[in-house]
Amino acid sequence: MDLTPSTEQDMLVAATADWCRENMPLEQARARPPHLWGELEAMGWTGMTAPGMDLDHASEALVFAELGRHLAPVALLATAVAARWSPHAGPAALALLDNHVPGGSLRVLDPHGAVQALGVLGHLAAVTPLPADLGGEPGLDLSVPIVHLDPAPPFEALPDPRAALHLQLLAAAYALGCADAARDMAAGYAQVREQFDRPIGWFQALKHICADMAVRCAAARSQLYYAACAVDADTPDAAFHIAAARQLADQAAIDNGRANVQVHGGIGMTDEAYPHLCLKRAHLLSFVAPARRQTLLGEAA
C-alpha cells in the first residue's frame, strides 16, 4: 500500500503542469485556439490508457487533474475513454446522456473535430458516430462549445462497465483540478489584496474560507488516488470508490468556485477576472457522469 505518487509520476505531473502553463494557461480558457487539439494529441493525452499504451489509471488520473486545473478541453475526457473502449477511432465529443429525456434534444459538448460522441447511460458508456462539422456555440462554460442534437442519434452501449467508470474517474480528476485552481487563485489573491492596511488573508474570516477550500481539495484528491488504484487493481468496490471521488471532487469544484468569487470581492463578479471560469467549468463538470446515490450507498443497481 502506497498512496503517494512515485518519482516517475511526480515527474509526469510536473511536466504536464509546465506544458499547460506554457501552452494552455487558464487565463486563456475563454476560447482555445484551433491548433490546441493537435498539440494535446501530440502530447499523448488523448489515449494514455489506450490498448498498447501500458499506463495505469493512477498516472492518468494524476495527469488529468493537472489538465483539469488549466481548464483543458472536456473532449479530452471522452476521447481518452473512447481510445480505450470505443470501437471507433478518433476524437470524441462528450454526450450528456445521463439526464437526456427521450425524444428531446441531446447536448453534445466540444464537438469540433470529433468523429464520435461518448457518454454514460445507466451503468454503461455508449458511443455514436458523429457527422463532420457539427458546429456548436459556447454556453455557460465559455471554453466549451455545445451542440444540440435533435433528434438524438441512437447510441451503442459499450458492454464493459469499466468504460463508464473510466469516464467518471477522469471527470473526477478534472473537477479536482478545477477545485485546486480556485483554491490557489483565492489564496494568491488573499495574499496580495490589501484592505484595512493589510492583506485580506490576514483576517480569519477570509483565512477560514481558504482553509476550507484546501480541506475539500485534500479529501477529493486522496479519494481520487484511492479510486484510481482500485480501478488498476480491479477491486470489487472500485465503482463505489470512483463514485465517492466523483462526488467529493464535484462538490469541491463548485464550493471552491463559489468561494473563490467571494474572496475576490467586487472584481470576482466581473467577466474580466478569472474566478468565473473555474466556477462555470465546475457547473459544467457536475453534469458529466455524476455519482449515483445507489452506488454511494453500496446498493446494487
Added chain:
Amino acid sequence: MDILFSTEEHRFREQCRDWLHANVPAERRPMDAAEAIEFDKAWQRRLFDAGWAGINWPVEYGGRGLSIVQQVIWLEEYARAHAPWIGANFVGINHGGPTLILNASEAQKEYHLPRILRGEAIWCQGFSEPGAGSDLAGIRTRARIEGDELVVSGTKIWTSFAHVADWQELVVRTEEGSQRHKGLSWVICSMHAPGIEVRPIRKMSGQVEFAQVFYDDVRVPLANVVGGLGNGWKVAMSTLSFERGTGFIADQVKQSQEIEELLERARATGAIRDDRIADQLAQLRAEVAALRAMTYRNISEVVRTGQPGPEASVIRLFTSELGQRLERMTLLLAGEAILDFRYGEDDLVADYLRGFAATIAGGTAQIQRDIIAERLLGLPKSR
C-alpha cells in the same frame, strides 16, 4: 501508487483478526468510573501480554517494533472486532508515550514506556489553563528551581482522567519573566505528589471525565524534565504534530464502522426511503471513504519521509467534523427517543454531547483552519 497490502501484511491482519475474535471481552466497559479504570487497565495488560500493545513502539521498551502500516492494520481490525475503547490509557498510549519516545532520556523511557504499555500507569495531560486555551503559549503555571527539584504552582484545566492518573505530562514556565513560547518546560509530574488537588468537572453529557488541577508548591525532581529545561514548547509541539498526524487513526477506523451501522439502521427502520436522509448517508459514506484515503496517503508519506505531511492538520480537522456529522445523523435516526436521556446514561446522546470535544480539544477547529491557511496556503499569520 497502489492500495494492495503485501502477503506479509495480509498474514499479520489474519493474526490480528484471530486473536481479537478469541479475546475481545463480551462485557461492555463499566459505567462506574472506578470500575471502568480497572477494566481499561486489565484490557491493556491483556493486550500487552499477547504482544498487541505498542505495535510500532521500539522493542527495547516493550513494543513490537513493527511498521506503521501494521499499526494501521491492527487498528482497523481492532475496530472491526468491536474491541473496547482505549479509555483511561488514551493519553499514555497516544500522547505521553510517543512524546517520550521522541524526546526523553534513556532512563525516562526505560521507566515509563513499559508501564504505559502494560496498563500500569495512567497518564493525563496538563497543557491548557484557564487563561491559556487556544493561546497555549499564555501558560502561567510556573516552576521555580530549588536544588534538584522544581516547585510547581498554578492550575491546569480540561485535564481528562486527572482523577485517576498516576502521571501527568505537564508544561510549566520554568524561566521567571519569560514570555510566550520561551522559558517553558515539559515535565513528568506524579499525580500522587503532595500539593496536587483535583476538582472534577461535570460535562454537559453528565459524565465526569475531566477536571481542574491545582498545584500548591508541588515538588518534581529536575530529572523529570523531558527534552531539557526551556524546551517545553518544542517538546509539546512534537506531541501535537503526532496527534495531528497519526494519533487519530483509531477514531477514523471507528467512523467507517459507524456509517455502515447507520446505514443498516436506516434500512431496518425504513428511514432510508426519505430522500434527504438517503442523500446525507450517501454523502457521509463518501466522506468516510475519503478519510480513509487521506489517512492512507498520510501513512504513505510517513513511510516515505519519516514524518506526516503538512496535510496532517487537514486530516485532523476533517476527522473531527466528520465525527460530529455522524453523531448528528445518529441523533436524527434515533428520533424523539433522545428526549428521555438522563445523566448517567452512556448512549448515543452522551456520545453526541461529548463529541463537541472533537473540534475543541487539542486545538479548536478554528485554530486548525488558521494552521492550514498559514502553513499550506501561505496566508499571513494573524497571531
